[in-house]
Amino acid sequence: MERFKISEIIPIGLLLPFLIILAIEFIFIYGLSFYNQNQENFLSQKKSELDRKENEILNRIKNNESYFVFSQYANVSSLAQQRISLNTILEKFNASMPKFLIIKSFSYDEENKEINLSLSFRTWDEYLKFRNYLQKTAKFKIKNETYPLIDEKSGSLSFSLILNLTPEFFK
Numbered sequence: 001m002e003r004f005k006i007s008e009i010i011p012i013g014l015l016l017p018f019l020i021i022l023a024i025e026f027i028f029i030y031g032l033s034f035y036n037q038n039q040e041n042f043l044s045q046k047k048s049e050l051d052r053k054e055n056e057i058l059n060r061i062k063n064n065e066s067y068f069v070f071s072q073y074a075n076v077s078s079l080a081q082q083r084i085s086l087n088t089i090l091e092k093f094n095a096s097m098p099k100f101l102i103i104k105s106f107s108y109d110e111e112n113k114e115i116n117l118s119l120s121f122r123t124w125d126e127y128l129k130f131r132n133y134l135q136k137t138a139k140f141k142i143k144n145e146t147y148p149l150i151d152e153k154s155g156s157l158s159f160s161l162i163l164n165l166t167p168e169f170f171k
Contacts, residue, residue: 098126
């Protein structure tokens, strides 16, 4: 019986590059898997450390009753200072509006910080001055308005307007 060399049946020169590419892919896949596992371990370790510190701080706050009461008082005080009364808004609104303005109805939406107005002017000149004032002031932003209509009985201009109150208004 004759002995056959494997190199005679399968040419090594043709097969060797494919084996090298497979070996590189195997090493690359194994390396990425190892890297991903290390990253997951690192993240889970950091998460458990954060949870531990959060529980530790929470237990300190619960155990230190005076600090807990003080923090609750500070939160309530902060919320009370941020809430603005309707009287304050009316005072600031009246101080910032022109004196020739005739307000028929006024409503305030605290959630959206909007004022809904029904207004009247004696002349077109007053209306144009008012529109110019609203466009130049930083306290208000016009959200919606209707075109002025002339009231035949009184001879005045009537229209409605919705104004958004900007942070400049509350300063």
